[in-house]
Amino acid sequence: EKGSAPAIPVDPRFDIAYVTPVTIGTPPQTLYLDFDTGSSDLWVFSSHTLASQVRGQMIYSPEKSTTAKLLAGHTWSIRYGDGSGSLGNVYTDNFTVGGVTVTSQAVQTAQQVSTSFTSESDIHGLVGLGFSTLNTVYPNGQLTFFDNAKSQLDSPVFTADLKWKKEGTYDFGFIDETKYTGEITYLPVQTDPGYWTFTSSGYAVGDGSFNQVSISGIADTATSLTYLPTAVVTSYWRQVEGAVNSQYYGGYVFPCSSKLPSFTFGVGSANITIPGSYINYAQITEGSPTCFGGLQSSSGLGINIWGDVALKAAFVVFNGGNPPTIGWARK
Numbered sequence: 001e002k003g004s005a006p007a008i009p010v011d012p013r014f015d016i017a018y019v020t021p022v023t024i025g026t027p028p029q030t031l032y033l034d035f036d037t038g039s040s041d042l043w044v045f046s047s048h049t050l051a052s053q054v055r056g057q058m059i060y061s062p063e064k065s066t067t068a069k070l071l072a073g074h075t076w077s078i079r080y081g082d083g084s085g086s087l088g089n090v091y092t093d094n095f096t097v098g099g100v101t102v103t104s105q106a107v108q109t110a111q112q113v114s115t116s117f118t119s120e121s122d123i124h125g126l127v128g129l130g131f132s133t134l135n136t137v138y139p140n141g142q143l144t145f146f147d148n149a150k151s152q153l154d155s156p157v158f159t160a161d162l163k164w165k166k167e168g169t170y171d172f173g174f175i176d177e178t179k180y181t182g183e184i185t186y187l188p189v190q191t192d193p194g195y196w197t198f199t200s201s202g203y204a205v206g207d208g209s210f211n212q213v214s215i216s217g218i219a220d221t222a223t224s225l226t227y228l229p230t231a232v233v234t235s236y237w238r239q240v241e242g243a244v245n246s247q248y249y250g251g252y253v254f255p256c257s258s259k260l261p262s263f264t265f266g267v268g269s270a271n272i273t274i275p276g277s278y279i280n281y282a283q284i285t286e287g288s289p290t291c292f293g294g295l296q297s298s299s300g301l302g303i304n305i306w307g308d309v310a311l312k313a314a315f316v317v318f319n320g321g322n323p324p325t326i327g328w329a330r331k
């Protein structure tokens with residue numbers, strides 16, 4: 001089996017996230033979910049979510065699905081690094097994305113969500129594509145959609161082809177050769193604690209010299225920006241006149257009129273180049289002459305995150321084989 005589904009940017013002004021249509025239950029209920037390689041819970045806005053915390057999101061109503069089954073005595077609660085989070089109960093039901101169906105997928109129904117999720121009416125939940133060890137369901141952890149689907153896929157892989165301000169795709173079970181140029185470079189993945197963690201071989205700013213330095217970080221489709229070590233990020237923004245690391249705005253800001261240099265990162269003996277335009281993330285407020293950078297320091301996080309700003313410059317293969325590996329190609 002194999003499938004393909006669109007990755008639709010939530011806000012065409014700036015790619016804060018990408019959502020993908022899925023159907024849950026019988027008869028099928030359609031929701032648009034954020035596919036997330038940086039976590040492993042599949043949770044949705046639901047008929048159980050506090051009404052005051054729902055603002056236009058589509059919801060999953062298990063009571064309207066003839067195939068929904070409550071996973072009695074199970075609950076979940078997740079907290080993301082940005083302080084956002086959600087919690088609730090668990091059902092199993094039919095879950096389909098891009099034509100691939102898992103018949104008894106654990107679907108975590110939210111009873112409560114934090115304000116950042118309430119305010120994002122285009123995101124109706126998340127589909128965790130990290131390793132199932134990160135799943136928060138208690139007392140028994142549940143498998144991700146990919147772990148459940150793996151055995152029925154032609155190949156135990158999924159790929160991300162995210163695009164700048166345009167619709168991209170997630171493919172399941174196959175690698176579409178038309179989506180990339182040159183070769184795919186595969187790297188080993190550290191699966192502990194459960195992220196797709198790999199080590200980049202270094203970086204270059206614009207057409208400057210390449211700095212050979214190992215940068216261990218996670219490939220995260222649901223983190224908008226890219227967070228790298230301070231030394232790397234400082235050497236990038238030093239090339240931009242007027243760029244400052246603003247305490248007030250919580251990161252590097254710069255004059256929107258700047259022409260930003262590209263950022264190249266090493267993957268084995270190959271490399272991926274992020275065009276400067278991808279690193280001009282957004283005006284700090286509508287109409288402001290000051291813009292917020294898409295490349296920020298990871299020093300406050302304790303982890304380096306290759307988020308959408310980096311991923312959308314590449315074709316990325318998440319290989320769930322034994323051992324798992326991650327593949328990068330230019331496109």
Ligand SMILES: O=C(CNCCc1c[nH]c2ccccc12)Nc1scc(-c2ccccc2)c1C(=O)NCc1ccccc1
Pocket residue numbers: 017034036037038039080081082083084116117120123195218220222223300301302303
């Ligand atoms: O959680 C995810 C992926 N799901 C995000 C879902 C989500 C959370 N608000 C959302 C809002 C909209 C859509 C999806 C989400 N990735 C990881 S791995 C490690 C960290 C981390 C650990 C410690 C400290 C910091 C990060 C994060 C993290 O918190 N990223 C979000 C972020 C990272 C930095 C800054 C802001 C956000």
